[in-house]
Amino acid sequence: MAALLVCAAPPGLGAQSPTAGFTLDQVMNYPFPDNLVAAPAAGRIAWTLEERGVRNIYVADAPEFTPRKVTPYDADDGQELTGLAFSEDGSMLVYVRGGDHGSNWPAEGNLMPDPTSSPVQGKMQVWAVAAAGGSAPKLIAEGDEPAVTTKTSRVAFTHDGKLWIAPLDGSKPPEPVFARGRSEAPVWSPDGGTLAFVSDRGDHSFIALFAGMDRPLRYLAPSTSRDSSPAWSTDGSRVLFVRRPGAGGVPTLEPRPQPWSLWVGETSTGSAHEAWHSGGAMTDGMPEIAGNLSPSWAAHDRIVFMGYQDGWPHLYSVPSAGGSATLLTPGHFMVEHAALTPDHGAIVYSANTGQDPVDIDRRHLFRVSVDAPSSTPLTSGATIEWSPVVTSDGRFIAYLQSDAQHTPLPVVQPLAGGAPRKLGGDRIAADFPAAALVTPQQVVFKSSDGLEVHGQLFRSASGPARRAALIYVHGGPPRQMLLGWHYMGYYSHDYAVNQYLASRGFIVLSVNYRLGIGYGYAFHRPQNGGPRGASEYLDVLAGAHYLQGRDDVDGQRIGIWGGSYGGFLTALALGRNSDVFAAGVDIHGVHNWDWRPGPPADLKPAFMGDGITEDDVRRVERVSYESSPISAVKTWTSPVLLIHGDDDRNVDFHQTVDLEQRLRENGVKVESLVIADDIHDFLRFHSWQIVGAAVTDYLEKMLRPRQ
Numbered sequence: 001m002a003a004l005l006v007c008a009a010p011p012g013l014g015a016q017s018p019t020a021g022f023t024l025d026q027v028m029n030y031p032f033p034d035n036l037v038a039a040p041a042a043g044r045i046a047w048t049l050e051e052r053g054v055r056n057i058y059v060a061d062a063p064e065f066t067p068r069k070v071t072p073y074d075a076d077d078g079q080e081l082t083g084l085a086f087s088e089d090g091s092m093l094v095y096v097r098g099g100d101h102g103s104n105w106p107a108e109g110n111l112m113p114d115p116t117s118s119p120v121q122g123k124m125q126v127w128a129v130a131a132a133g134g135s136a137p138k139l140i141a142e143g144d145e146p147a148v149t150t151k152t153s154r155v156a157f158t159h160d161g162k163l164w165i166a167p168l169d170g171s172k173p174p175e176p177v178f179a180r181g182r183s184e185a186p187v188w189s190p191d192g193g194t195l196a197f198v199s200d201r202g203d204h205s206f207i208a209l210f211a212g213m214d215r216p217l218r219y220l221a222p223s224t225s226r227d228s229s230p231a232w233s234t235d236g237s238r239v240l241f242v243r244r245p246g247a248g249g250v251p252t253l254e255p256r257p258q259p260w261s262l263w264v265g266e267t268s269t270g271s272a273h274e275a276w277h278s279g280g281a282m283t284d285g286m287p288e289i290a291g292n293l294s295p296s297w298a299a300h301d302r303i304v305f306m307g308y309q310d311g312w313p314h315l316y317s318v319p320s321a322g323g324s325a326t327l328l329t330p331g332h333f334m335v336e337h338a339a340l341t342p343d344h345g346a347i348v349y350s351a352n353t354g355q356d357p358v359d360i361d362r363r364h365l366f367r368v369s370v371d372a373p374s375s376t377p378l379t380s381g382a383t384i385e386w387s388p389v390v391t392s393d394g395r396f397i398a399y400l401q402s403d404a405q406h407t408p409l410p411v412v413q414p415l416a417g418g419a420p421r422k423l424g425g426d427r428i429a430a431d432f433p434a435a436a437l438v439t440p441q442q443v444v445f446k447s448s449d450g451l452e453v454h455g456q457l458f459r460s461a462s463g464p465a466r467r468a469a470l471i472y473v474h475g476g477p478p479r480q481m482l483l484g485w486h487y488m489g490y491y492s493h494d495y496a497v498n499q500y501l502a503s504r505g506f507i508v509l510s511v512n513y514r515l516g517i518g519y520g521y522a523f524h525r526p527q528n529g530g531p532r533g534a535s536e537y538l539d540v541l542a543g544a545h546y547l548q549g550r551d552d553v554d555g556q557r558i559g560i561w562g563g564s565y566g567g568f569l570t571a572l573a574l575g576r577n578s579d580v581f582a583a584g585v586d587i588h589g590v591h592n593w594d595w596r597p598g599p600p601a602d603l604k605p606a607f608m609g610d611g612i613t614e615d616d617v618r619r620v621e622r623v624s625y626e627s628s629p630i631s632a633v634k635t636w637t638s639p640v641l642l643i644h645g646d647d648d649r650n651v652d653f654h655q656t657v658d659l660e661q662r663l664r665e666n667g668v669k670v671e672s673l674v675i676a677d678d679i680h681d682f683l684r685f686h687s688w689q690i691v692g693a694a695v696t697d698y699l700e701k702m703l704r705p706r707q
Contacts, residue, residue: 038086065421094168299344344370473540473566560574561586583640633659
């Protein structure tokens, strides 16, 4: 048993595999684009590009769309680039550098991540840069959530829960705007004269309007509700926002509907009216997907939004005056990423549907009017498309695209139809092994309770007659693994590792277990999931049984690996079924549900005597414990590698510290790898290299000993 603190890449990371046609370093060495945005003018788009941990912003202009780098960063320093926002004329880009925007909670003292272990504390800062390029970025101030207006040459942003305003050129220090509570989500009016933002007061929140230091703040129809997501009408006379009930009410230990509504506020009077509200069914909550479209103003004085009312995440529209909502995208598929056209008359969106039945495990693009359910496909085939935007002149759509062999790149094509054109292909390394990658096969199998489960099978053409096999389980859990490179950087790294494992002779099955997205509400929100019974584990075990039933799999050499929620399921599998899973790698997994924030532990005193008995709480705690991997340590015999970054703001590092001690006390062969000072998503490429090498080396050592 060994514990290892790693700060340098293990030997052999780039060594040529004796059986594979590529190294792990080669398949992990790809550029990853993200944060694609379109300028309100100038036919311009921008995106971030991460290359071996070096993050920069690229800009391209219609009609040639030749990419140019406009930022000067050159180090794998773990500094995120997020919050890209163009000025109204498209001449400037504002962005945020630093922070951990995927975290569940702030670090102690609200400190920024320091993945390079620098003695100088990192900062999260708002910067501005000319979209034309050729000039150095200008520091605005420390902050987040920038909103820029060139009409008054100002940028608004948040810092330490307060709202700040600064000149766009950074010529003067920022000025704070005092408001009680926590200020969030600033957005300028079309004329740049008024700022709408969320004033979060804890159990309730308001939509606030700021029009100058010499005028008091105004609030739109303040109530006991929680108001959020402000959006201005095109003429600046109204603000659309989301309203949900305030925190409180009779407590419950069971899931209950999460109602919400759309309101329209009049900026001249401060009054507001309800335009639409959800029903009382469990399916009526707001969708939980990666590319959720915020409610927006559309043409014909309509509001478009994402809803889950028919059991699938879909686009709807409703008159701003109120009325029945029109379902724009009916069908058994999920809408995920969406963007309005410049005239606000149509929506371009991604969905897991298409002409091929296996498109349920891909994404393609479609266009639909904002007032009629008649969609037109824009892409098709064996590719995956997401994050569409439309240029300001309405002539082109830009999006990100991948397939089984080719990693994501920006693509542009005429909106009216025409050949797509990839951008930035020159950033792909000459030795990237696209031609050597396998095409994952869609497999469908049934869980022990009859639920149909999808997976992607990675299998190289050559190899022994009976091979070692692996189950891969994604995190989230509201995620869906696809038949190609993923639209999230975390899962693109995992896809690369699965490709490498397949090249080494493993058969790898990636399991899209229940609790994930892409297969409807009943699949996404099952009874007895997570701490209420971990029913999703049935799907993981069914995947292993599927592998055992294959003639080309050695049923005695099946392993499992995954991160975050996938780490939780890896630990649960090893604890409950060491007879099935011979070894595993658990990356920053949850091991004890009692440490999660929220009920029942945190609210137990409030529950008692309010309709909930001591027996009720004990029952929930018992189920929560039995759903935790720590409950299965006594039956855990298979070896495991535990990996965790100790600045994790999503899964407490103590989850791994505690599990390792429990396993040691039970005589389990356990190794651990700690990535000092890095976070849940591993901000540095260097950290991903270490983790990828550790995963592949360990699984090969345990399941495929060299002769």
